[in-house]
Amino acid sequence: MYRVLFVCTGNTCRSPMAAELLRHELAQAGIAAEVGSAGLRTELSGAAADPRARQVLRSHGLGSDHAVRQFDSAMFASHDLLIALDSNHAWVLAQLAPTPAAAARIRLLGSFGPAGAAGWDVPDPVGGDVGDYERAFGLIQSAMPGVLAEITAATGTCPAAGGSDCG
Numbered sequence: 001m002y003r004v005l006f007v008c009t010g011n012t013c014r015s016p017m018a019a020e021l022l023r024h025e026l027a028q029a030g031i032a033a034e035v036g037s038a039g040l041r042t043e044l045s046g047a048a049a050d051p052r053a054r055q056v057l058r059s060h061g062l063g064s065d066h067a068v069r070q071f072d073s074a075m076f077a078s079h080d081l082l083i084a085l086d087s088n089h090a091w092v093l094a095q096l097a098p099t100p101a102a103a104a105r106i107r108l109l110g111s112f113g114p115a116g117a118a119g120w121d122v123p124d125p126v127g128g129d130v131g132d133y134e135r136a137f138g139l140i141q142s143a144m145p146g147v148l149a150e151i152t153a154a155t156g157t158c159p160a161a162g163g164s165d166c167g
Contacts, residue, residue, distance in 0.1 A: 002033040002155050003078060004147075006109070007071055007093060008085040011039025013053040013133060014122050015085055016066040018109065018140045020057055025144050026151070029159030033151055036079075038071035040092055045070055050126070052133040060137065076102040080154065083109050083147065085140075086121035112146030113139070 004022065006015035015037035022035045048054070049066040057064050073096045076082070082105055084090035090108045097103035110120035122139045125132035152159055 002080050002151060004033060004035045004081045004083065004151065005075055005079040006035075006037040006083050006085065007040060007089050008037070008122075009039055009041055009089070009124060010044070010126065011037055011042050011068045011070075012044065012047070012050040013125055014136055014140070015039065016049040016064060017053050017057060017133075017137050018083070018085065020062045020064050020066070021060075021137075021140055021144055022147060024062055025148050029148060029152075029157075031148075031151060031155065031157050031159060033155070037066070038069050038075060040071050040089060042068050042070045044068050050133075052125070052128075052130050055130060056133045056137045059134075071096075073098060076105070080105060081150065082106045083112075085109050086124070087119075088121075107150075109140065109143050109147075112143040112150065114142055114146075 006018040008015040019035045019037040026033050045068055047068045049064050054064050076098055082093055084093055090106055093106045094103050108119040122136050125136045
């Protein structure tokens with residue numbers, strides 16, 4: 001099964017929102033994939049997502065049973081695609097990558113967005129109000145069609161065909 005990992009700083013808001021949204025998109029498309037998230041500098045291992053992130057997820061009809069977890073370089077071996085929420089995360093992941101092949105599986109979320117190519121960062125909403133979390137969610141959501149296309153290309157599934165083989 002194809003495995004995706006979203007990575008941000010503390011694993012309390014951006015990466016959990018991205019993981020929940022992608023799980024929803026994959027379910028809607030009938031595509032089987034495992035989706036997780038982790039943080040590069042977690043302080044609250046095992047804690048729930050930030051209350052404002054959970055509020056935004058609920059307002060979009062999504063739930064969250066998230067538990068904060070620390071990124072470990074062993075996660076490179078168990079994930080097909082590692083998606084960084086900002087360019088600093090992508091840089092740190094590239095430094096931690098054990099091989100060039102592992103580094104090649106790192107992508108910036110913004111590179112999947114409608115503007116494409118160079119990509120953009122999802123600003124960290126920590127310390128902000130619910131509107132900041134909603135803006136982060138909107139950026140994450142705008143990249144999901146590109147992420148879904150990447151997964152369908154890698155797995156050979158077609159969302160329009162309910163997840164059946166494209167071949």
